[in-house]
Amino acid sequence: MGFLNNFINGISLGSIYSVIALGYTMVYGIAKMLNFAHGDVIMVGAYIVFVLTTGAGMNPYLALLISMVACTLLGMTIERFAYRPLRGASPLAVLITAIGVSYFLQNVALLIFGTQVKSFKSILEFPSIKLAGGKIIISDETIITIVVSLIIMIGLTLFVNKTKPGRAMLAVSEDRGAAQLMGVNVNATIALTFAIGSGLAAVAGVLLCSTYPALSSQTGAMPGIKAFVAAVLGGIGSIPGALIGGLAIGVVEILSKTYISSQLADAIVFAILIIVLLVKPTGILGKKYIEKV
Amino acid sequence: MALLEIKDLKVSYGVINAIKGVSFDVEEGEIIALIGANGAGKTTILHTISGLISAKEGSIVFDGKEITKVPPHKIVSMGMAQVPEGRRVFQQLSVLENLKLGAYTRKDKAGISESLKYVYTRFPRLEERKNQVAGTLSGGEQQMLAMGRALMSKPRIILMDEPSMGLSPLLVTEIFDIIKVINEGGTTVLLVEQNAKKALSIANRAYVLETGNISLSGKASDLINDESVKKAYLGE
Numbered sequence: 001m002g003f004l005n006n007f008i009n010g011i012s013l014g015s016i017y018s019v020i021a022l023g024y025t026m027v028y029g030i031a032k033m034l035n036f037a038h039g040d041v042i043m044v045g046a047y048i049v050f051v052l053t054t055g056a057g058m059n060p061y062l063a064l065l066i067s068m069v070a071c072t073l074l075g076m077t078i079e080r081f082a083y084r085p086l087r088g089a090s091p092l093a094v095l096i097t098a099i100g101v102s103y104f105l106q107n108v109a110l111l112i113f114g115t116q117v118k119s120f121k122s123i124l125e126f127p128s129i130k131l132a133g134g135k136i137i138i139s140d141e142t143i144i145t146i147v148v149s150l151i152i153m154i155g156l157t158l159f160v161n162k163t164k165p166g167r168a169m170l171a172v173s174e175d176r177g178a179a180q181l182m183g184v185n186v187n188a189t190i191a192l193t194f195a196i197g198s199g200l201a202a203v204a205g206v207l208l209c210s211t212y213p214a215l216s217s218q219t220g221a222m223p224g225i226k227a228f229v230a231a232v233l234g235g236i237g238s239i240p241g242a243l244i245g246g247l248a249i250g251v252v253e254i255l256s257k258t259y260i261s262s263q264l265a266d267a268i269v270f271a272i273l274i275i276v277l278l279v280k281p282t283g284i285l286g287k288k289y290i291e292k293v
Numbered sequence: 294m295a296l297l298e299i300k301d302l303k304v305s306y307g308v309i310n311a312i313k314g315v316s317f318d319v320e321e322g323e324i325i326a327l328i329g330a331n332g333a334g335k336t337t338i339l340h341t342i343s344g345l346i347s348a349k350e351g352s353i354v355f356d357g358k359e360i361t362k363v364p365p366h367k368i369v370s371m372g373m374a375q376v377p378e379g380r381r382v383f384q385q386l387s388v389l390e391n392l393k394l395g396a397y398t399r400k401d402k403a404g405i406s407e408s409l410k411y412v413y414t415r416f417p418r419l420e421e422r423k424n425q426v427a428g429t430l431s432g433g434e435q436q437m438l439a440m441g442r443a444l445m446s447k448p449r450i451i452l453m454d455e456p457s458m459g460l461s462p463l464l465v466t467e468i469f470d471i472i473k474v475i476n477e478g479g480t481t482v483l484l485v486e487q488n489a490k491k492a493l494s495i496a497n498r499a500y501v502l503e504t505g506n507i508s509l510s511g512k513a514s515d516l517i518n519d520e521s522v523k524k525a526y527l528g529e
Contacts, residue, residue, distance in 0.1 A: 167393070167397075168394075170383070170386065171383055171397075174385060177377070177381070179394075180345060181369065181374070181377060182369065182395060183369030185366045186366075
């Protein structure tokens with residue numbers, strides 16, 4: 001039963017990675033850039049909820065809503081002022097800028113909240129589920145995390161495939177110039193992508209800190225990078241790929257921590273990245289473009 | 294007043310001057326051919342008109358409005374569509390989804406389904422394959438899809454970039470016949486082609502582009518008999 005409990009914990013952590021990986025994958029698929037500041041938007045989202053609930057005593061769900069709006073605006077601002085001026089610049093310049101934005105956000109948080117790690121109070125107050133006579137315990141955080149990430153995944157898939165702005169995203173993702181010739185406003189589409197990804201980052205931040213309640217300026221950094229590994233594993237640019245990759249990385253991490261070594265767990269996760277890049281760079285569900293001349 | 298008026302257009306890629314002061318106009322209802330060798334700047338001109346590339350100097354006036362600095366998505370909603378070189382259909386989307394993206398700027402549902410009907414009558418093969426993924430279509434079918442997609446915006450003018458590229462002679466004839474029919478339906482056509490003979494056979498007037506300058510212009514029926522055109526572009 002110990003294994004099952006660990007496995008469930010892995011799925012729970014993996015669901016959080018999935019939600020974060022979605023932000024990476026959507027921005028990569030549409031803007032063709034790696035937004036390494038994405039993990040730090042998660043941290044900002046968690047801090048906003050922390051300040052509003054623990055600090056101001058606000059209803060946690062209202063706090064989450066405000067945090068989502070704030071992160072959406074933050075994401076769009078980052079895109080507008082840090083990335084848009086670099087459209088058409090070399091990918092390396094954009095990547096370095098993204099890393100710069102990441103450090104900027106971390107250091108602003110450090111400046112405001114200091115170095116002390118804050119204890120994040122879970123906003124979820126439901127009973128946990130006990131199965132098999134109490135041998136398997138599924139915490140409320142786990143259930144909510146899994147359910148929320150599934151809802152987000154389904155919602156996004158429907159949005160991309162069934163709505164007009166979603167179609168515009170697909171078009172921009174495949175051929176930016178051709179999309180413009182259809183009348184798609186590429187800048188607005190990319191801004192919308194950042195808005196959605198960053199809004200989801202706020203949700204991911206709350207889920208993450210509800211399960212792992214230590215909040216610091218570094219909170220988003222490591223999960224962000226692991227979610228990036230998850231996105232690559234699943235096939236960067238693919239929405240279901242982010243789900244599969246996230247779950248896989250979460251399970252591998254928890255099982256490695258339990259059965260191999262908690263020190264080596266991160267190394268094992270990053271070894272997966274290296275192996276994927278060597279063996280199947282497009283990832284599990286990665287798209288292969290049909291090139292026709 | 295001409296529907297599309299290009300005046301003294303200059304475009305450069307960094308230090309290289311690709312278009313060195315080109316002027317021409319397209320009257321409503323015409324088919325205008327822009328012919329010239331590879332690298333003469335034909336595609337650059339079309340991309341500049343559509344707003345994908347910005348002009349260094351000069352002006353582009355469409356329907357009486359200056360569009361030189363207007364972003365591409367607004368130009369589409371003003372009534373200008375482009376069938377780009379190499380078709381550039383959305384490979385991962387179905388035929389129908391591609392066509393719907395062609396109507397992206399429109400909101401009149403009834404009008405859109407009417408346009409879809411029109412496209413299907415022009416290209417029955419697209420209706421047969423409407424649920425097929427565009428990447429699996431043949432080159433000729435993709436060309437038809439790219440043309441149908443452009444028609445979905447119900448444009449006043451269509452810019453066509455090398456529609457004959459990579460197609461069999463039989464298909465080229467079919468495509469050019471359709472261009473003529475589209476034009477007879479009231480849509481103005483600006484046609485860029487390396488296949489000068491075909492282009493001149495359906496055009497009203499034509500301009501010959503040589504390394505960024507217009508070297509010759511006139512009625513298509515005159516140019517087709519012009520000795521220098523014959524020698525350089527018609528292989529006679």
